[in-house]
Amino acid sequence: MNMPSNPLIINPHCQVNIEYLGQGRHKIVIADDFYQHPEKVLQLALELPYTDRFEIVGNFPGVRASINLEIQPIFQKISELWGIPLYQFFDPQPVVFQGITNKNYLLNIGQRQPHIDQDITAMVYLNPEESCVGGTGLYRHRPTGLERVPITPDQEIRNLADRLELSDEFLTSAEGYENFQNSMIFNPLFANRDNTYINEGNEYWELLKLIKMKTNRLIIFDGRCFHSQYIFPEQYTEAFRVNQIIYLSQKPKS
Numbered sequence: 001m002n003m004p005s006n007p008l009i010i011n012p013h014c015q016v017n018i019e020y021l022g023q024g025r026h027k028i029v030i031a032d033d034f035y036q037h038p039e040k041v042l043q044l045a046l047e048l049p050y051t052d053r054f055e056i057v058g059n060f061p062g063v064r065a066s067i068n069l070e071i072q073p074i075f076q077k078i079s080e081l082w083g084i085p086l087y088q089f090f091d092p093q094p095v096v097f098q099g100i101t102n103k104n105y106l107l108n109i110g111q112r113q114p115h116i117d118q119d120i121t122a123m124v125y126l127n128p129e130e131s132c133v134g135g136t137g138l139y140r141h142r143p144t145g146l147e148r149v150p151i152t153p154d155q156e157i158r159n160l161a162d163r164l165e166l167s168d169e170f171l172t173s174a175e176g177y178e179n180f181q182n183s184m185i186f187n188p189l190f191a192n193r194d195n196t197y198i199n200e201g202n203e204y205w206e207l208l209k210l211i212k213m214k215t216n217r218l219i220i221f222d223g224r225c226f227h228s229q230y231i232f233p234e235q236y237t238e239a240f241r242v243n244q245i246i247y248l249s250q251k252p253k254s
């Protein structure tokens, strides 16, 4: 049987930079020239069928496609770059590509402000150099001063809840904590009013850093830090913005 060849070969000589973001010194790892043959990875990505079904994309403002290929070497490399073992977030976890276009798009309120992911997030930008613009923005929430939301409430969140004289219910159940996040942090009033990504920020969200999009650049960051696509409306009206998205966990799947 002819198996498709796997183009996801990591360049052993990728160039790594580590930065620390904000007051919390949250780590960001950037590895340039990540794949040995980025053009083959892009070609693979462009041949797949994409969907915008909510079960697949969630609140991501675009389309996704997946393929089952050996991905363990990528998890190993990302762990090595991040400095501690990281594990796949899903089991099984296919290779996932995603695309965004600004053609006839309408962002919902959650897409007009930063969001958080489940744990550690890695992404490889795949567009050719001539269509690389913008990138990924990281933000501070001005009303609370928070730069991230921990998976479970920590002392900073407890202090904030005390200051706001919130009842204990907000922090004692998963549902309460979600309500806390949706009301205090991702309040719809904090989103951009017009049909735009948060980009340079607004009166509620301060842009801390723009990680620039670059061909074949891997970025790894704490997905619990507030982040968003950084894309202006006039960009990606023709070509898609394409990347590989990899969700990781600091804990092995039990």
Ligand SMILES: [Fe+2]
Pocket (backbone or CB within 6 Å): 115, 116, 117, 121, 223, 227
């Ligand atoms: Fe995200």
